[in-house]
Amino acid sequence: MEKQSLNRIHVIGAREFDSAATDGMDKNKVHQTNSSYWDTQGNDFLGAIVLPLYGSYISEEKCQLFGDVSGKKVLEIGCGNGESLQYQGERNASELWGIDLSAKQIEKASQHLTSCGLSAKLICSPMEEACGIPEDYFDFVYSIYAIGWTTDLEGTFRRIASYLKEDGVFIFSWSHPIHKCVVAESDRLVFKKCYFDESWYSVSLDEAVLTLSDRKLSTYVNALARAGFVIEQMIEESDEAIIQSQDNDATHKAKMLPLTFVVKARKL
Incomplete structure (x- = not known):
């Protein structure tokens, strides 16, 4: 993976770029800010965050969380440019659906999937x-x-539960919250942020702005439970084979703490 792409992954992780806390969160403003980024420069973000990769150093090829998707109906939340939907389509999923906040990403996904000989129902909307x-x-x-x-x-987890059949499966990945708190300084890892701080903040990147919130693992777990899910598996350990295949600034950090977490949950 190119170092530029790794840096973009890290901005969703530890705060290694210029950032500023926000006094509050206006949902519509957050949507506008983030969709603007993905409409203009966000495609450069993609690479390590499309299947078979779940993010930094975790892969579906090793984890096998989906198993056989032949004949299955699949929906991707935040489908981006469609490469993860392509992955599912090439594994014979019967229906491909995707939703994304960015109209430009929906356009790219449509073009990409068409070029691959795949069809999908794509919707531009906030996931909430x-x-x-x-x-x-x-x-x-x-x-x-x-x-x-x-x-x-x-609210998002409740919507996702409503989309699934009984016994249906929800799989998602995100930057690990410990990764959010720790940055590399020379040969040391240093805490730069309180793990319990879930406030929203703005990040400057590539002359654009993103707005994010860092949530604790317990926040995700409890929200899943309240939405009617049972967690079947959680993965947070980096794949040593992927670490060994790469030579970049993040590999040392990946050996010491999780950069990504993945959850597989089932609708009760």
């Missing part, structure tokens, strides 16, 4: 809002490094 996605319909709902953008985690 009703947008015509059918309920009790999908075998899998998944999200690769997108759930953390939501302004309403519990």
Whole structure:
């Protein structure tokens, strides 16, 4: 992976770029700010956050969380440019659906999937809002490094539960909250942020701005439980084989603490 892409992954992780805390969170303003970034420069973010990669140093090829998706209906939350949907389509999923905040990413996904000979139903909408996605319909709902953008985690998880059939599976990945708190300084790892701080903040990147919130693992776990999910598996350890195959500034950190976490949950 190019170092530039790694730096962009890290801005969703530890605060290694210029950032400023916000006094409050206006949902519409957050949507406008983040969709503007993805409409203009966000495509450069993609690389390590499309299947079979769940993010830094964790892969579906090793974890096998999906298993066989042949004949299954799948929905991606935060589908980006469509490469993860391509991955599912090439594994014979019967229906591909995607939702994304960015109209430009939806356009890119449509073009990309068409060029691959695949069709998908793509919707431009915030994940928190009703947008015509059918309920009790999908075998899998998944999200690769997108759930953390939501302004309403519990509401989003409830919507996702409503989209799934009974016993359906929800898989998502995001930057690990410990990764959010620790930065590399020379040959040391240093805490720069309180783990319990879930306030929203703005990050300057590539002459653009993103707005994010860092949530504790317990926040995700409890929100899943309240939405009617049971967690079947959680992965946070980096894949040693991927670490060994790369030579960059992040590998030392990845050996010491988790950079990404992945959750597989099932609708009760």
